[in-house]
Amino acid sequence: MRRYASALTGHGxxxxxVTYLSLVVLIPIAAVVTHALGNGLGSFWSALTQPEALSAxxxxxxxxxxxxxxxxxxxxxxxxxLVRDRFPGQSILNAxxxxxxxxxxxxxxxxFYTLYGPHSPFHVNVTxxxxxxxxxxxxxxxxxxxxxxxxILEARTFTAEAAAATLGASTLRVFRTIxxxxxxxxxxxxxxxxxxxxxxEYGSVVFISNNLPYRSEVAxxxxxxxxxxxQVDAASAVSLGLLVMALIVLIxxxxxxxxxxxxx
Amino acid sequence: MSIVLKNITKHFGPDLVLDEVSDxxxxxxxxxxxxxxxxxxxxxLRIIAGLESLDHGTVELHGRDVTSVEARHRQIGFxxxxxxxxxxxxxxxxxxxxxxxxxxxxxQRKKEVDELLGLVRLSDFGDRYPRQLSGxxxxxxxxxxxxxxxxxxxLLDEPFAALDAQVSGxxxxxxxxxxxxxxxxxxxxxxxxxxxxxxxxRIVILHEGRIEQVGPPDQVYDKPSSDFVHGFLxxxxxxxxxAYRPHDLQLCDVDAGPRARVVDVIxxxxxxxxxxxxxxxxxxxxxxxxxxxxxxxxxxxxxxxxPR
Numbered sequence: 001m002r003r004y005a006s007a008l009t010g011h012g013x014x015x016x017x018v019t020y021l022s023l024v025v026l027i028p029i030a031a032v033v034t035h036a037l038g039n040g041l042g043s044f045w046s047a048l049t050q051p052e053a054l055s056a057x058x059x060x061x062x063x064x065x066x067x068x069x070x071x072x073x074x075x076x077x078x079x080x081x082l083v084r085d086r087f088p089g090q091s092i093l094n095a096x097x098x099x100x101x102x103x104x105x106x107x108x109x110x111x112f113y114t115l116y117g118p119h120s121p122f123h124v125n126v127t128x129x130x131x132x133x134x135x136x137x138x139x140x141x142x143x144x145x146x147x148x149x150x151x152i153l154e155a156r157t158f159t160a161e162a163a164a165a166t167l168g169a170s171t172l173r174v175f176r177t178i179x180x181x182x183x184x185x186x187x188x189x190x191x192x193x194x195x196x197x198x199x200x201e202y203g204s205v206v207f208i209s210n211n212l213p214y215r216s217e218v219a220x221x222x223x224x225x226x227x228x229x230x231q232v233d234a235a236s237a238v239s240l241g242l243l244v245m246a247l248i249v250l251i252x253x254x255x256x257x258x259x260x261x262x263x264x
Numbered sequence: 265m266s267i268v269l270k271n272i273t274k275h276f277g278p279d280l281v282l283d284e285v286s287d288x289x290x291x292x293x294x295x296x297x298x299x300x301x302x303x304x305x306x307x308x309l310r311i312i313a314g315l316e317s318l319d320h321g322t323v324e325l326h327g328r329d330v331t332s333v334e335a336r337h338r339q340i341g342f343x344x345x346x347x348x349x350x351x352x353x354x355x356x357x358x359x360x361x362x363x364x365x366x367x368x369x370x371x372q373r374k375k376e377v378d379e380l381l382g383l384v385r386l387s388d389f390g391d392r393y394p395r396q397l398s399g400x401x402x403x404x405x406x407x408x409x410x411x412x413x414x415x416x417x418x419l420l421d422e423p424f425a426a427l428d429a430q431v432s433g434x435x436x437x438x439x440x441x442x443x444x445x446x447x448x449x450x451x452x453x454x455x456x457x458x459x460x461x462x463x464x465x466r467i468v469i470l471h472e473g474r475i476e477q478v479g480p481p482d483q484v485y486d487k488p489s490s491d492f493v494h495g496f497l498x499x500x501x502x503x504x505x506x507a508y509r510p511h512d513l514q515l516c517d518v519d520a521g522p523r524a525r526v527v528d529v530i531x532x533x534x535x536x537x538x539x540x541x542x543x544x545x546x547x548x549x550x551x552x553x554x555x556x557x558x559x560x561x562x563x564x565x566x567x568x569x570x571p572r
Contacts, residue, residue: 159345159346159348160348160350160351162315162335163342163348163350163406165315165335166315166335166336166340166342166410167336167362167409167410168337168362168365170336173365177361178350181352182351260352
């Protein structure tokens with residue numbers, strides 16, 4: 001069995017994985033990098049530091065951070081309720097969590113525009129504001145936070161809480177000293193993934209943001225306008241900037257989660 | 265501290281898991297709750313600890329009704345089957361947890377934890393994390409952690425099930441002597457009859473949520489009160505329609521009684537298993553190595569079988 005598995009890994013599967021990753025991930029990224037740096041570091045830097053680019057990136061970072069933090073709290077609470085609580089319709093709610101992944105982001109974008117746009121049935125118009133953008137981002141990235149934390153809370157595999165209770169700890173103390181530390185790496189990972197994903201969010205944001213340069217234009221939408229007006233190299237430069245930021249966050253979060261969870 | 269269980273009944277949804285279970289566990293005893301999986305033994309243990317609710321019935325500790333007392337106020341040491349380590353804490357902090365909850369000062373805490381680590385032979389492992397321990401070491405850490413709160417009752421849920429045979433064997437002997445030394449009333453849940461026989465001085469046999477029999481190991485083994493207990497406590501074989509333990513039968517010369525033909529001889533170190541076939545059934549006789557050498561059964565030869 002072992003020999004069979006290692007033969008498969010050694011030849012077939014490993015080759016397939018490397019080819020697949022190259023085609024789907026590495027080659028496109030290499031193309032972006034080539035375009036972005038094709039005219040030298042100087043022009044890369046100037047494309048990235050255009051006032052409009054800086055403004056779009058700043059707005060994107062703030063909204064992504066806001067959405068990720070919101071999901072860190074609300075997503076963890078949702079995961080808690082889904083695993084620890086029992087109520088009618090629970091399994092339906094659990095299935096709905098994946099909806100933001102499955103739903104085309106444009107559909108989400110149009111929905112938010114109808115709900116919170118100029119024709120809002122609640123007379124709440126957040127178009128062109130950071131609030132509207134953050135709502136869209138929070139929706140799209142919710143599954144990351146919930147799904148990362150959920151498995152940790154499964155009681156069958158997590159008897160440490162009961163053990164702490166038999167040792168005299170109160171419910172609050174059990175949560176603070178046992179549950180939360182055990183969840184922390186997963187919470188960090190989920191938040192990091194949500195943030196990284198939010199940096200490039202386009203479809204759900206583009207309607208509600210109104211794309212007003214210097215005011216409500218997010219980075220992805222700025223990249224789109226650059227690319228469609230023929231400035232492909234500048235578009236690639238901003239893209240590479242986003243890519244590097246996403247990578248830094250992902251690596252940072254992974255290192256932190258690993259440090260915390262090292263002993264787990 | 266004695267434990268009195270009265271009419272404990274528990275359903276999981278529509279399933280009856282415990283059906284009017286009553287028992288009195290004497291102070292200082294080592295009782296094994298023995299039964300196949302699904303017999304309700306682990307649920308009963310969790311009910312005693314206050315980790316599981318019950319439909320009706322009462323749990324008394326030393327004459328005090330604790331049925332509605334929360335687990336954290338019962339002062340019961342509980343060792344979980346998976347040891348439930350606090351993975352983000354060192355071994356020292358794991359053992360110190362219950363003392364910290366009780367606001368024992370740092371110096372006193374250190375002294376007590378060091379003693380406990382010595383007791384479970386983990387003195388050099390205080391700085392490690394549970395992940396860095398072997399299964400047996402993790403088990404001993406869990407035991408030290410449970411003992412730290414100076415419980416008057418110790419509950420062990422399948423304590424040796426996840427260990428390999430050799431470590432499990434060593435730990436059984438050690439836990440038994442530790443329990444005698446501390447005199448702490450202990451209940452151990454197991455599905456392994458030899459483990460129960462070896463460790464406990466009192467065995468409670470559970471089957472489908474009901475107590476089948478209670479008694480010292482010898483008694484339940486030699487005088488089983490039901491076919492279930494008889495079959496569950498050790499292997500059975502039939503000779504001329506009657507159920508016997510294989511070591512309660514012996515092989516004799518062919519003309520000493522009803523005939524059977526030897527069809528297989530299996531040597532398992534100390535014991536030798538001889539399979540014989542008569543016109544009625546296939547029977548299995550267990551001989552010691554010594555007996556087997558004297559009788560020297562050969563496959564294909566004719567013998568007779570007699571109860572010892």
